[in-house]
Amino acid sequence: MSIANNIPFLDLVTPHLELEEELTGVFRQALYTAGFVGGPMVEKFERSFAAFCGTKEAVAVSSGTDALRFALMACGIRAGDVVLTVPHTFIATTEAISQAGALPEFIDIDEQTYNLSVEELRRFLNEKCTRNGLGQLISDRNGRPVTAIVPVHLYGQMADMDPILELGEEFGLCVVEDACQAHGAEYYSRKLNRWMTAGSLGCAAAFSFYPGKNLGACGEAGAAVTNDSEIARKMKMLRDHGQARKYFHDVEGYNGRLDAIQAGILQVKLAHLPEWNAQRCGRAEEYNRLLAECDAVICPFKPSWSRAVYHLYVIRTAGRDALMQHLKSAGIGTGIHYPVPLHMQNAYAWMNHSPADFPVSARVSREIVSLPMFPHLTVEQQVLVVNEIQAFSERAVTEAVSLAQLT
Numbered sequence: 001m002s003i004a005n006n007i008p009f010l011d012l013v014t015p016h017l018e019l020e021e022e023l024t025g026v027f028r029q030a031l032y033t034a035g036f037v038g039g040p041m042v043e044k045f046e047r048s049f050a051a052f053c054g055t056k057e058a059v060a061v062s063s064g065t066d067a068l069r070f071a072l073m074a075c076g077i078r079a080g081d082v083v084l085t086v087p088h089t090f091i092a093t094t095e096a097i098s099q100a101g102a103l104p105e106f107i108d109i110d111e112q113t114y115n116l117s118v119e120e121l122r123r124f125l126n127e128k129c130t131r132n133g134l135g136q137l138i139s140d141r142n143g144r145p146v147t148a149i150v151p152v153h154l155y156g157q158m159a160d161m162d163p164i165l166e167l168g169e170e171f172g173l174c175v176v177e178d179a180c181q182a183h184g185a186e187y188y189s190r191k192l193n194r195w196m197t198a199g200s201l202g203c204a205a206a207f208s209f210y211p212g213k214n215l216g217a218c219g220e221a222g223a224a225v226t227n228d229s230e231i232a233r234k235m236k237m238l239r240d241h242g243q244a245r246k247y248f249h250d251v252e253g254y255n256g257r258l259d260a261i262q263a264g265i266l267q268v269k270l271a272h273l274p275e276w277n278a279q280r281c282g283r284a285e286e287y288n289r290l291l292a293e294c295d296a297v298i299c300p301f302k303p304s305w306s307r308a309v310y311h312l313y314v315i316r317t318a319g320r321d322a323l324m325q326h327l328k329s330a331g332i333g334t335g336i337h338y339p340v341p342l343h344m345q346n347a348y349a350w351m352n353h354s355p356a357d358f359p360v361s362a363r364v365s366r367e368i369v370s371l372p373m374f375p376h377l378t379v380e381q382q383v384l385v386v387n388e389i390q391a392f393s394e395r396a397v398t399e400a401v402s403l404a405q406l407t
Contacts, residue, residue, distance in 0.1 A: 007372050007381050009333030010212055014376045015276070019268055023218070026264035035260045038240075045263040046223070048270055049207075052184070053199040055225040057232035060258035061239045064180040064208025067222035068096035068150070070256065071204035074224075074234035075174045077102050077148050082139045084124070085150040085178070086116050087341040088361040093152055093178050094342055096206070103144055106343050108358040112301040114314070114368075115159035116151045117360070118167075125171050137171050148174040153182035153198055155300070155337070156214065156280075156311035161201045162191050177205035180222075183215040184277045186307040195307070199225045204235075209266055214280070214311050215273050217262040279375035280310040286379055287313055287371065290386040296393040298367075312337055313373040319396055320369050326392040332385055335370040 030036055042060050050058035061067050079101030085093055087106040094104040107124055110117040128140050137146045149168055151159035168175040182198040189196050199205035209221035226232050237244055242253030288299050298316040317323055324334050341361040343353040355362040
């Protein structure tokens with residue numbers, strides 16, 4: 001069997017085998033100490049991850065969804081508030097908003113970055129909201145107060161945070177970053193005149209450590225980061241049944257704690273994350289080079305203010321479904337992230353949106369395909385992937401010409 005018959009979309013086996021001894025050592029430590037929930041391993045990882053993100057605090061929790069939910073609640077989002085985010089994201093973004101008691105409301109994405117469109121956000125705030133007698137910003141759509149923005153750093157590339165933060169300040173909105181796909185991504189703040197790490201710009205930020213992420217656990221895990229000690233204190237209570245100390249409950253909370261074994265595994269992997277991210281960036285550059293002459297494909301856009309970490313390498317093409325089938329027949333794994341924008345999901349049918357309400361998200365969802373992307377992907381494998389894409393494109397052109405001649 002040739003390499004072309006066995007190129008997975010994602011390889012989670014190789015890195016774990018390389019770190020097998022260190023990872024099994026974490027399990028042995030938990031066995032020897034009976035430290036399974038919380039404790040020194042969790043606290044050590046929190047300190048390390050906060051330092052990695054350039055924040056003062058990190059709060060380890062059971063999932064990225066919990067991280068975003070607790071961050072929103074700790075930042076003061078109340079039941080019935082409106083939180084603005086994008087329809088082109090995984091549903092966990094809006095689930096966390098709803099689970100915090102708020103209402104998600106959508107802003108379309110930028111056609112190049114696939115992240116929150118600053119222009120659409122500005123238009124919404126200026127044209128689709130009004131101030132009530134108390135000075136609150138009210139959504140004209142549902143009459144609820146708008147209190148927060150959740151930009152999603154999709155595919156490992158950061159949203160344009162400077163203008164988003166400026167709009168947040170202008171309209172009195174909290175900005176909470178959904179950085180669940182952006183571990184180690186960087187943003188050049190023109191306002192601060194320096195590079196900033198994902199998670200360090202908003203009031204708080206959420207990260208997922210689902211196994212397939214750039215930094216993945218061997219199970220479910222997440223963390224929220226912040227520079228505000230009071231927000232961190234509230235998140236720590238929320239993850240642990242509302243208690244600041246055992247059996248003294250200041251609020252009703254949740255069971256959102258992180259297992260110590262997962263924290264220890266993440267601590268081991270965190271030391272390798274910069275290298276793995278660099279390898280992903282190298283593979284992305286190689287894809288860009290190999291696909292440069294393929295006119296049928298749009299490669300990921302690279303804004304000057306973003307250093308992406310390529311959680312996913314996502315291209316666009318008009319013949320997406322046929323291309324995926326062609327690659328599958330050649331033994332090449334692919335994915336779609338995401339095939340149906342949230343405003344068209346059954347879960348949000350109550351919003352009564354049409355595809356035309358967010359046309360960029362609707363259009364992008366029909367054309368995107370994620371190619372194999374992981375640190376141990378080889379150039380030889382990439383060449384085979386791109387050769388198949390080019391072969392498919394050439395065949396499609398030939399078939400189109402033949403059809404035109406027949407008609």
